[in-house]
Amino acid sequence: MIGKLTGIVSAGSADGQLIVEVQGVGYTVRVPLLVLPQLSGPVSLFIHTAVRDDAIDLYGFPTEEGLGFFKQLMSVSGIGPKTALSIMSVADAASLRRAIAAGDAGTLTKVFGLGKKSAERIVVELRDKLAAQHAAAGIALGAGGDSEVIEALMALGYSAGECRKTLKELGDEGEGDVKQRLSAALRRLGTASHV
Numbered sequence: 001m002i003g004k005l006t007g008i009v010s011a012g013s014a015d016g017q018l019i020v021e022v023q024g025v026g027y028t029v030r031v032p033l034l035v036l037p038q039l040s041g042p043v044s045l046f047i048h049t050a051v052r053d054d055a056i057d058l059y060g061f062p063t064e065e066g067l068g069f070f071k072q073l074m075s076v077s078g079i080g081p082k083t084a085l086s087i088m089s090v091a092d093a094a095s096l097r098r099a100i101a102a103g104d105a106g107t108l109t110k111v112f113g114l115g116k117k118s119a120e121r122i123v124v125e126l127r128d129k130l131a132a133q134h135a136a137a138g139i140a141l142g143a144g145g146d147s148e149v150i151e152a153l154m155a156l157g158y159s160a161g162e163c164r165k166t167l168k169e170l171g172d173e174g175e176g177d178v179k180q181r182l183s184a185a186l187r188r189l190g191t192a193s194h195v
Helices: 064-074 081-087 093-101 105-110 116-137 144-155 160-170 178-194
Strands: 004-012 017-022 025-030 041-051 056-061
Touching (some): 004 025, 056 081, 105 116
Antiparallel strands (some): 004 017, 004 041, 017 025
């Protein structure tokens, strides 16, 4: 298995394929379209090797984080390497992670060939994992100190949009105290569902 290639880009195409020459051997590597313009001359790519019956395909990413996210996308049932690469071609990995963690399947439906159901499956299967990673890294899903409240509400099954709207409606009520803010948000959400 090839894990990393360091060499010179000798050719590239608009469809996201590069030829990376390493000591006289040219490897064809598929990369996300967003990073294609950045890759010229000497490069170092983290590689995912996909072995099929009729081919061995290499997928390259400038960062380990990009490769890790690519593998997370492929862990979703029905998502293969080509689809995962297409998803990573519509936005950078950090933006896609935030969108999935926030429950935003709409961002993913911009991918050619990815339907609404597949986008929703990705969100359902990865949302909790990515939200937990964001929380561990201290990345807020919402504004200010409401990120913990949003995470708790999302764990209860509310969408990120519902959470943000409710917290915006609350204004300063319970500000600074996560427990009070969460209680107030739950009361408001409970009232809204009975209307």
